[in-house]
Amino acid sequence: xxxxxxxxxxxxxxxxxxxxxxxxxxxxxxxxxxxxxxxxxxxxxxxxxxxxxxxxxxxxxxxxxxxxxxxxxxxxxxxxxxxxxxxxxxxxxxxxxxxxxxxxxxxxxxxxxxxxxxxxxxxxxxxxxxxxxxxxxxxxxxxxxxxxxxxxxxxxxxxxxxxxxxxxxxxxxxxxxxxxxxxxxxxxxxxxxxxxxxxxxxxxxxxxxxxxxxxxxxxxxxxxxxxxxxxxxxxxxxxxxxxxxxxxxxxxxxxxxxxxxxxxxxxxxxxxxxxxxxxxxxxxxxxxxxxxxxxxxxxxxxxxxxxxxxxxxxxxx
Amino acid sequence: xxxxxxxxxxxxxxxxxxxxxxxxxxxxxxxxxxxxxxxxxxxxxxxxxxxxxxxxxxxxxxxxxxxxxxxxxxxxxxxxxxxxxxxxxxxxxxxxxxxxxxxxxxxxxxxxxxxxxxxxxxxxxxxxxxxxxxxxxxxxxxxxxxxxxxxxxxxxxxxxxxxxxxxxxxxxxxxxxxxxxxxxxxxxxxxxxxxxxxxxxxxxxxxxxxxxxxxxxxxxxxxxxxxxxxxxxxxxxxxxxxxxxxxxxxxxxxxxxxxxxxxxxxxxxxxxxxxxxxxxxxxxxxxxxxxxxxxxxxxxx
Numbered sequence: 001x002x003x004x005x006x007x008x009x010x011x012x013x014x015x016x017x018x019x020x021x022x023x024x025x026x027x028x029x030x031x032x033x034x035x036x037x038x039x040x041x042x043x044x045x046x047x048x049x050x051x052x053x054x055x056x057x058x059x060x061x062x063x064x065x066x067x068x069x070x071x072x073x074x075x076x077x078x079x080x081x082x083x084x085x086x087x088x089x090x091x092x093x094x095x096x097x098x099x100x101x102x103x104x105x106x107x108x109x110x111x112x113x114x115x116x117x118x119x120x121x122x123x124x125x126x127x128x129x130x131x132x133x134x135x136x137x138x139x140x141x142x143x144x145x146x147x148x149x150x151x152x153x154x155x156x157x158x159x160x161x162x163x164x165x166x167x168x169x170x171x172x173x174x175x176x177x178x179x180x181x182x183x184x185x186x187x188x189x190x191x192x193x194x195x196x197x198x199x200x201x202x203x204x205x206x207x208x209x210x211x212x213x214x215x216x217x218x219x220x221x222x223x224x225x226x227x228x229x230x231x232x233x234x235x236x237x238x239x240x241x242x243x244x245x246x247x248x249x250x251x252x253x254x255x256x257x258x259x260x261x262x263x264x265x266x267x268x269x270x271x272x273x274x275x276x277x278x279x280x281x282x283x284x285x286x287x288x289x290x291x292x293x294x295x296x297x298x299x300x301x302x303x304x305x306x307x308x309x310x311x312x313x314x315x316x317x
Numbered sequence: 318x319x320x321x322x323x324x325x326x327x328x329x330x331x332x333x334x335x336x337x338x339x340x341x342x343x344x345x346x347x348x349x350x351x352x353x354x355x356x357x358x359x360x361x362x363x364x365x366x367x368x369x370x371x372x373x374x375x376x377x378x379x380x381x382x383x384x385x386x387x388x389x390x391x392x393x394x395x396x397x398x399x400x401x402x403x404x405x406x407x408x409x410x411x412x413x414x415x416x417x418x419x420x421x422x423x424x425x426x427x428x429x430x431x432x433x434x435x436x437x438x439x440x441x442x443x444x445x446x447x448x449x450x451x452x453x454x455x456x457x458x459x460x461x462x463x464x465x466x467x468x469x470x471x472x473x474x475x476x477x478x479x480x481x482x483x484x485x486x487x488x489x490x491x492x493x494x495x496x497x498x499x500x501x502x503x504x505x506x507x508x509x510x511x512x513x514x515x516x517x518x519x520x521x522x523x524x525x526x527x528x529x530x531x532x533x534x535x536x537x538x539x540x541x542x543x544x545x546x547x548x549x550x551x552x553x554x555x556x557x558x559x560x561x562x563x564x565x566x567x568x569x570x571x572x573x574x575x576x577x578x579x580x581x582x583x584x585x586x587x588x589x590x591x592x593x594x595x596x597x598x599x600x601x602x603x604x605x606x607x608x609x610x611x612x613x614x615x616x617x618x
Contacts, residue, residue, distance in 0.1 A: 028442040031521055035436025038429040039452065039496070042489025046467065047455050053466035064469060110360070118353055126604065127361045130368070133600055135550045137571045138589040142371045144575070145582055151383045153370055185367065189611060196612040241457045248552045252572050271461050276557070281465050288461040299457055 057285035064281055075286035085287070087262045088270040094176055095266065096243045099183050104236055107187045111194035112224070125195065132188030140252040143182045144169060169253055172263045179264070182249055190235045197228040226311040233310050237302055241295055247272065267291060371593070374586035375399075382582040398587035402574075405584075408591065410563060411570035418480050418555075418566055419548035425487030426495045426544050427537060433490045434499035435525050439511060449500075456493050460553070468557065478561060483554045487544075495540045498614045502536035503529060539610025542603055549596055567592050 033040070058075055060068035079085050110128055114121050131139065147154050147168035155165030166174040201224060209219050225232075247268035251257055257273065258265035267287070275284035369389075374382050376394040402408065437449050471482045490496055506529060514524045530537070552568040559565060565573075574588045600607060 025443065028440065029444070032436050032440045032442030032445055035440060035521075035525075036433045036448070036490070038488065039433040039490030042429070042486055042491050043452070043455070046486045046489065046491055047458065047463060050463035050466035050470070051458070053469075054462055054464075057465060064472075113353065113357060113360075116353060118350075118357060124357050124361060125608075126601075128364050129608075130597060130600065131364055133546060133596055134368070134593050135568060135571070135596065137550075137552055137568045138371075138592045139367075141571065141575060141585055141589045142367050145374065145586060146367055146370060148582075151385065151582070153387055156385055156387050185364065192608055192611050196608075237457065241459070245459050245461070251556070252552070252575065255575075268461060275465055281469075284461075285465055288459065288464070291459050292462045295457055295459055 054285045054288055057282050058289045059286075060282045062281040062285075063279045068282060071282070075283045076290075078283060079286055079290065084262065084265065084270060088265050088267045091176065091263065091265055092244060092246065092267040095179065095246055096240065098177075099180050099243050100236065100239050102180065103184055103187045103190070103239060104232070106184060107190040107235075108194050108232070110187075110191045111198055112220070114191075114195055115198040125192065128191055129188035132186040134186070136248050137252050139182065139186060140249045143178070143185075144253050147178055167260075170260050172261045175254075175260060175263045179246075179249060183243070190239065193231060193235060194228065197231040198224065201227045229306075229310040230312060233302065233306050237299055240298055240302075244291065244295060244298075368593070371586050371589050374583055375590045377583045379581040379583055382586075395583065398583050399591065402584050402587050402591070406570060406573060406588075407563065408567075408570065411565055411567045414480075414564055415549060415566040415568075418483065418551075419545045421480070421484045422487040422548055423541050423544045425484060426492045426540060429488050429490045430492055430495040430540065431499055431530060431533070431537070432525070434496045434503055435529060437496070438500045438503040439506075439508075439525070439529060440521070452493055452496065464557070471558070477558055478564070480555075480559070480564070482558045483551070492540075492544065494614065495544065498540060498543075498610060499533065499536055501613045502533055506532055535606060535609065536613065538603070538606045539613070542599070542606055543610060545599070546596060549592075 057068055059070060059072060061071050061074070062068035114124055114128075118124065134142070146152050149155060149165070149167040149170060152165075152168070154168070158165040168174050168178045205223050205227070206219060209223055214222070245268055246266050250264045250266055250269055251272070254260075254264045257269050271284050271287045271291075274280045274287065373388075373390050375398055376396070377384075377388070377391045377398075378395050381388060381391050381395070437445065437452075467482065468477070471477055474481075476482050476485075510528055510532075511524050514528055519527075548566070550568065551566070552572070555566050555569050559569065562570075562573075571588050571592050574585050
């Protein structure tokens with residue numbers, strides 16, 4: 001700060017150059033590291049160390065008290081034979097495989113609809129966005145009430161047309177689809193992102209395409225989707241990673257967690273039970289590491305195959 | 318972006334050149350516009366209904382809430398649910414806890430994320446982009462992969478039961494999202510500003526605090542908002558670390574009502590409304606900042 005008021009810059013710089021003999025390069029590196037140093041500390045303490053420690057715990061039996069006891073691959077082979085673990089993997093897979101494509105398509109569809117120069121675009125956008133800022137616990141409560149089996153509005157309306165609605169969150173068959181509906185309600189974030197991306201597509205491209213007589217469908221396929229494909233990729237990866245970690249809504253709504261039956265026993269639900277109720281910290285850590293491997297594989301596969309469908313206008317992003 | 322198109326919903330339909338009389342709208346264009354609005358309106362209803370239903374139920378008596386056929390909007394409004402609920406559960410306490418949690422982490426995020434973002438955008442140093450990717454990678458690291466060792470560590474520190482495990486990391490750049498948002502914004506500021514200041518002999522911290530930060534007010538506002546919303550929503554963090562009911566944030570407190578949900582749905586919805594209304598009002602007041610913030614992080618991934 002004082003340097004600003006000190007006119008002869010030369011002196012200061014000459015001094016520093018004298019100490020660090022190696023050019024401005026080393027100085028720039030030092031300065032950069034200095035600015036990001038809070039993150040470096042945070043990364044080591046809150047990410048790197050716990051990640052490695054968790055990996056180590058996964059090879060041990062550990063209850064949180066005393067020292068972890070090394071047991072080799074016992075936890076992993078235990079998971080292999082644990083039918084509840086298989087259920088948790090299946091439920092999470094079920095949720096993810098439906099939720100991600102549906103929410104992506106819906107968010108994109110809404111954005112496309114809003115991008116068609118409709119009057120009152122901002123109003124619609126706000127309406128579609130608001131559910132996504134409703135606190136998770138609140139939206140869970142709202143949906144429990146809406147889908148309440150005997151007095152909920154959905155089943156009341158269904159019975160008006162002489163359909164006996166299912167028990168939704170409390171039905172083994174319907175619980176997961178109901179959670180997917182809850183997820184679809186809150187897709188405002190990706191929608192706004194897609195809309196912004198759509199608005200960034202140069203208008204001239206459409207004009208040229210229109211002159212060439214391209215149909216609306218081929219404009220969508222050949223211009224719109226390619227132009228915003230990097231944004232789609234980014235959002236698909238994020239929503240995949242999030243839905244693999246699906247937990248909060250199920251934890252709030254289902255009592256006991258995982259019910260009815262084991263139909264909402266998601267991966268993290270089971271992890272949480274193992275870690276914080278049964279204190280099988282080593283076992284839970286093995287689950288965590290497997291999840292990491294899973295997320296990594298999914299991400300790498302998506303990024304690798306993305307060169308086929310993602311188009312980068314200028315390669316330096 | 319905020320500008321609502323004033324005219325010509327039919328712009329895309331005819332392939333013919335520009336000199337097009339504005340008033341003349343073909344029946345086909347009107348039809349297209351009408352069907353667009355029909356679809357949008359139907360969707361709006363679907364998105365808005367749960368909230369309307371929530372507010373409506375919160376003004377019913379316990380009996381009215383269960384009444385069939387459905388009553389959308391009770392006559393007269395039953396206001397008592399709110400004071401009753403606030404008396405039954407320490408709601409003000411929950412609000413206060415949430416505000417404290419949000420306030421402290423906002424300070425942490427603003428200070429650390431802006432510094433880190435500056436280092437990742439306004440400075441050129443060898444290895445910068447590689448390190449930046451390492452930081453982005455932590456976005457896809459599932460939280461369960463670090464949770465247990467962190468819990469053990471915080472237990473050793475004696476932090477369990479307090480908000481420290483949720484607050485301290487934010488002072489060390491744990492909010493990658495905020496850092497990313499600020500970096501994206503910092504990159505849009507012309508480098509000539511910094512160059513000019515450097516020629517005048519300003520050091521880097523001076524440029525950061527006196528030139529870049531003041532220019533980045535809109536981005537900082539977005540970061541503050543997002544952090545606030547994040548804390549307001551956060552259920553998982555407090556669930557793991559907070560056990561004493563007096564320290565509960567709103568999210569955990571709200572989940573408590575579901576425990577006796579069979580007794581009174583109007584109460585449950587009053588609780589949900591009380592937790593939702595502030596954040597929705599906040600959104601309406603700051604919509605612009607919100608949308609710009611999302612756009613900044615989302616489209617340049």
